[in-house]
Amino acid sequence: MDKATILDWYRQMTLIRRFEQRSSELYQLGKIGGFLHLYIGQEAVAVGSINAKQETDHVITAYRDHGHALTIGSDTKLIMAEMLGKATGVSKGKGGSMHLADVERRFWGGHAVVGAHLSLATGLALAEQYNGTDAAVLCYFGDGATNIGYFHESLNLSGVWDLPVLWICENNQYGMGTAVDRHSATSNIMQKASGYNIPAAQVDGMDVFAVHEATQKALSAIRDGKGPQFLEIMTYRFEGHSMGDPLRYRTKEEVEKWREDDPIGILERHILKEKIAGKDELDAIDTAVETELNAAVEFAEASPLPAPEELFTDIYVEN
Amino acid sequence: MARITMRQALTDALREEMHRDERVFIMGEEVGVWGGTYAVTRGFYDEFGPRRVRDTPISEMVIGGAAVGAAMAGLRPIAEFMTINFAFVAFDAIVNHAAKMHYMFGGQMRVPLVLRAPGGGGRQLGATHSHTPDVIFAHFPGLKVVSPSTPYDAKGLLRAAIRTDDPVLFIEHATLYQVRGEVPEGDYVVPIGVSDVKREGSDVTIVAYAQGLQVALEAAEKLAKEGIEAEVVDLRTLRPLDMAPVLKSFQKTFKAVIVEEGHRSYGIGAEIAARIQEEGFDYMDAPIKRVAQEEAPLPYSRELEQSALINVDKVIAAVKEIV
Known part of the structure; x- marks a missing residue:
């Protein structure tokens, strides 16, 4: 792994972290509405895995989607504008925080019905197989999604049809406020994949290198014709499920323990210990991220609201 | 001009569109080897092969959702x-996904999909296999x-459905x-x-x-014999x-009867009647009548089931109440 790549991952993870913190502030100011689900704590998952994909691969995820959108390379300004419901947003202000997408980069959202997008991912993979390409689909979902029918129907069909899809479970230990051992008959989530004959591996989601390596391996297997693959990535969201979460379901001690494994802290310590870069270089990255976010917020705030007639555009392609 | 069944008209439309456009493919339960439970795709599996005529497991959620995903990626x-009745199982895929993708992402995605x-x-x-939940x-x-109500419309509308980007x-x-x-x-x-x-x-x-529509046409022929056009x-x-x-x-007849097979409450008839009074109030000469399914689940027993459904006599009776 070369220095530039590692520093870029650090930049991407820092960008997500700071984007989420800024979003949280803007939410409290009433500038972001609806639900807001922060990705803080899970940054290594999106960054490690999306950086392992090839350009033609597809990405699709659930409503905790800011990290994926930023990592895929969507313009931070346009993402922030979407958060603020502005006409310049990635989804023209019609989608909001949970519905970011960038189809040019093959990022298909941002989906708010738990588990439903696994079926969309199945269809994206079917299209690639149908067209005979070597592209794969990276489909992200939480541990909570592994209990819904969509999960089981999608994994089964991907197995029956040998579809090029990488199922990525971001196991952050809770389906909303319900712990894994209270919501899933097996706490060993990856075991569910074996019921559909899909090879699975468990990965430390706080270690961006481990996530990257596991994703590369799984995508290679898919491209080698070995069919769908499954990763259970062990992670943790440091904040609540969404803004306003009373956090009654977990202890402060538990959160503190996980925070010791902050994925950005781990990467930073690695960079310094291995002398990949000095503190000054990391500080410079932090400053650049801050500048980028300031510009994004400024752009979003200055952007116009959607015009009234936008209510009726894009309902149909052909009216 | 050939007189063919609606089944044949649908089969012909599907076959011709599959020959016309390589992106068109069929997926569903028993559409392939079996030939379709209503035999609409009989012979397709042999003609087009398993890549384009895809038997699925009994999994309506992913049938609906995967079709949306494949359409998003450019297939048809x-x-x-x-x-x-099984589309209820895929309700989320249909109304939350097929119907929302284009709008919710600001026009970035298109879903050129037909759900038959x-x-x-x-x-x-x-009761569970007899719904008319169109509304x-x-x-x-x-x-x-x-x-559609006729073979002509069935073929022409199915072609249009396959070709639209919605x-x-x-x-x-x-x-x-x-x-x-x-x-x-x-x-x-x-x-x-x-x-x-018609x-x-x-x-x-x-x-x-x-x-x-077929019921309405038959009723109209009988009414004509009594001098009501x-x-x-x-x-x-x-x-x-x-x-x-x-x-x-309505501006010509000043009276209307709406016939639908679904339940009366909150139905097509309710919508059409509301629209007529909103947009044609000045022409209204009589209450607008609705002929629809009775407010009960459909029972198995033949006579009882038929009593709940629309028929020619019910349409004639409704017309005579206002003409």
Whole structure:
């Protein structure tokens, strides 16, 4: 792994972290509405895995989607504008925080019905197989999604049809406020994949290198014709499920323990210990991220609201 | 012109579109080796192969959702639900995904998808297999909902459904598969969202579609023998709804009866009646009548089931109440 790549991952993870913190502030100011689900704590998952994909691969995820959108390379300004419901947003202000997408980069959202997008991912993979390409689909979902029918129907069909899809479970230990051992008959989530004959591996989601390596391996297997693959990535969201979460379901001690494994802290310590870069270089990255976010917020705030007639555009392609 | 069944018209439309466009493929339960539970895709598996005629497990959620995903990626899927009753299992995929993708992401995504589903009652299949829930799906902007009444319309509308870049729920009334009608050779399209006058008359407007249209036409012929000339308007598409021919007819007849197979409450008839009074109030000479399914689940026993459904006598009685 070369220095530039590692520093870029650090930049991407820092960008997500700071984007989420800024979003949280803007939410409290009433500038972001609806639900807001922060990705803080899970940054290594999106960054490690999306950086392992090839350009033609597809990405699709659930409503905790800011990290994926930023990592895929969507313009931070346009993402922030979407958060603020502005006409310049990635989804023209019609989608909001949970519905970011960038189809040019093959990022298909941002989906708010738990588990439903696994079926969309199945269809994206079917299209690639149908067209005979070597592209794969990276489909992200939480541990909570592994209990819904969509999960089981999608994994089964991907197995029956040998579809090029990488199922990525971001196991952050809770389906909303319900712990894994209270919501899933097996706490060993990856075991569910074996019921559909899909090879699975468990990965430390706080270690961006481990996530990257596991994703590369799984995508290679898919491209080698070995069919769908499954990763259970062990992670943790440091904040609540969404803004306003009373956090009654977990202890402060538990959160503190996980925070010791902050994925950005781990990467930073690695960079310094291995002398990949000095503190000054990391500080410079932090400053650049801050500048980028300031510009994004400024752009979003200055952007116009959607015009009234936008209510009726894009309902149909052909009216 | 050849007189063919609606089943044949649908089969021909599917086959011709698959030959025309390599991106068109079929997926669903028993569509392949079996040949389709209503035999609409008989022979397709041998003709087009397993890549383009795909048997699925009994998994309506992923049939609906994967078809949406494949359409987003540029294919033109035709997904078949064995019956519309099973489309309830895929309700989320249809109304939350097929119908919303284009809008919710600001026009970035397109879902050129056809969901075919046979529906309707009258076949002694019991309460869960006999629904006519068309209006439920027609409630949602973003989805196009089509339900033809003749072989000609079936072929032309299915072609239009396959060619549009929007998601279409294509509802086929299961009792119409054997209905015969004239269908021309060649490539014609019946546009989605255009109602059609199927019979001209000056005394009353009967608005119907699908199987109800056949009932309405039969009632109109009987009424004609008694000197009452009914104009029969076929909606053909429930969303987007084309009210123009309905209102034009109403301005001539001043009276309307709406025939639908679904339940009366909150139904197609309620919508059409509301639209007539909103847009044609000055022409209204009599209460608008609705002929619809009784407010009960459909029972198995034949006579009891039939008593709940629309029929020619009920339409005639409704017309006579206002003419």
